[in-house]
Amino acid sequence: MKFPIYFDNAATTAVDPRVVQKMITCLTSEGQFGNPASLSHSVGQAAKALVEWSRAEVASLIGAESSEIIWTSGATEADNLALKGAAQLYQRKGKHIVTLKTEHKAVLDSCEQLEKIGFSVTYLTPEPNGLLNLEKLAQALRKDTILVSIMHVNNELGVIQDIEAIAKITSARDILLHVDAAQSIGKIPINVANTPIDLLSMCAHKVHGPKGIGALYVRRKPRVRVAAQIHGGGQEQGMRSGTLATHQIVGMAEALRIAKEEMTHDYHHLKKIRDRFLAAISAHDPVVLHGDQATCYPGIVNLRFSKWTAKEFMQMFPMIAVSSGSACHTKGIEPSYVLRAMGLMVEQAHQALRFSFSRFTTEEEIDFAVEKIVESL
Ligand SMILES: Cc1ncc(COP(=O)(O)O)c(C=O)c1O
Incomplete structure (x- = not known):
């Protein structure tokens, strides 16, 4: 012991040794160390192929299309991109956001930042058992509500929110739903093909993948858009610039591939x-x-x-x-x-x-x- x-x-979590083996192949000159954006030669193309294999793995776990997966540095960045990015683009429709007091700080502090620039946020109190009361959620929604952000598994308690029921309420009102799935991804099923979730944050390090890598699912049908929070080379369809870290991405995909199987x-x-x-x-x-x-x-x-x-x-x-x-x-x-x-x-x-x-x-x-x-x- x-x-x-x-x-x-x-x-x-500790990284699964099977994940480490896969990551190692993306680092040295013997492996796929290239820049996945350098497509003028085979070194870059090989790295790009691995990034796209990874994207397809992550997408398949949640029933998404590959093009709906945007790589980030973790769930914190995915939460920031979802909340600030959606708020920025949908503010003409309204400036009201609804969330729960027991969300992760990445969501709560993003909401606080948005309040500073004119958005209004309703922070719902959970029931004494930690669960969201669906009636309270429905009552909190307003004409100018553009986004609801509720996590799947709570990181302190482990309670699982009923995302399907929440999604029914938000989609009926044409309000975007963001789900922080940092603690649930690869552990319990969640499927964006059956559930009208618009944005979903993930990371690898809670499920035996490396730290410093995550992704945001952004629905394409109907098209959901988020404004970039990091600008530069225009990677990730312009939503998140920065050279892609092939080893981290492959590590996340392998961790989630194993998690899906097991x-x-x-x-x-x-x-x-x-x-x-x-x-x-x-x-x-x-x-x-x-x-x-x-x-x-x-x-x-x-x-x-x-x-x-x-x-x-x-x-x-x-x-x-x-x-x-x-x-x-x-x-x-x-x-x-x-x-x-x-x-x-x-x-x-x-x-x-x-x-x-x-x-x-x-x-x-x-x-x-x-x-x-x-x-x-
Ligand atoms: C529910 C939840 N959201 C977001 C995060 C932040 O994730 P990351 O460490 O990948 O930035 C965590 C992890 O601490 C979490 O548990």
């Missing part, structure tokens, strides 16, 4: 791991689970122990790498805004811990961690 035991896979297996593995962990812990402590358990993605467990704050837990068990929702700010430690939005008290939020598992988490690791925790309870 390797220490610390890594239960922080919602923050990032999705059912991985899901059952995570469910088994999560159930084993929770059964053993709750036999000794009345832990409180945060977020709707019926819909939770099993790779993420957010809970609080009765006797420890998150800080105490992390000091006591340095051999277990987990995450707390609390964030360090200049003014001190701030409790998770996600848990606060769900109605938890400050003290309860300070107790919250996130355990997140992956394809590589073993039962042995679970048993070891549980044994250590239970010994101290």
Whole structure:
């Protein structure tokens, strides 16, 4: 067993060795190191072929066309491009955006920036279980609403929003829907061919791909447009300039290809791991689970122990790498805004811990961690 035991896979995952092998072939002079935009020679053409193979892989996972995939540096950039890019182009239609208070900061801070330049944003409060109330969403929509942004799997809680139901509401009103799928891509199915999602953010590093690469799905039929936020060489249909990082792109595609093939297996593995962990812990402590358990993605467990704050837990068990929702700010430690939005008290939020598992988490690791925790309870 390797220490610390890594239960922080919602923050990032280890790259799958199969992905590394594929990435290595795009770096040195023996491999496809060329600039995918240098099409006057075979070196560039070979790199371009790999980029397009990758685009097709990512597209096929979500039921999209290759031309609907725009490479970015990660989900943060994809979120920024979706929100700011759509706001800029559709502002003549209206200047109102609807989102949820429990979204990732990449969405919330983009909304805040848009507010500074004249857009108005409604931040919906989730239900105490973390889920979006569809009636509240419908009520929040206005004549001038141009965009709704709701994430698929929440990064702190693991709760899964009902994207199909949300898409029905937005498409009936001709409002764009952006989905942040950073935590769900390659883990649970999402299909833009069956669901009227207009924009969808993805990244590779939550699913055993490399950091620093992601993509934005931009619907073509009916045509959705986003204004570029990075200008330069005009790559990615002018929506995102910059030399494409072939090794990163191939790494993302390979990670998602494997994830697609192994999705059912991985899901059952995570469910088994999560159930084993929770059964053993709750036999000794009345832990409180945060977020709707019926819909939770099993790779993420957010809970609080009765006797420890998150800080105490992390000091006591340095051999277990987990995450707390609390964030360090200049003014001190701030409790998770996600848990606060769900109605938890400050003290309860300070107790919250996130355990997140992956394809590589073993039962042995679970048993070891549980044994250590239970010994101290
Ligand atoms: C839901 C969600 N959105 C966006 C991001 C940002 O992704 P990236 O690290 O690829 O910029 C993350 C990861 O932290 C996330 O969990």
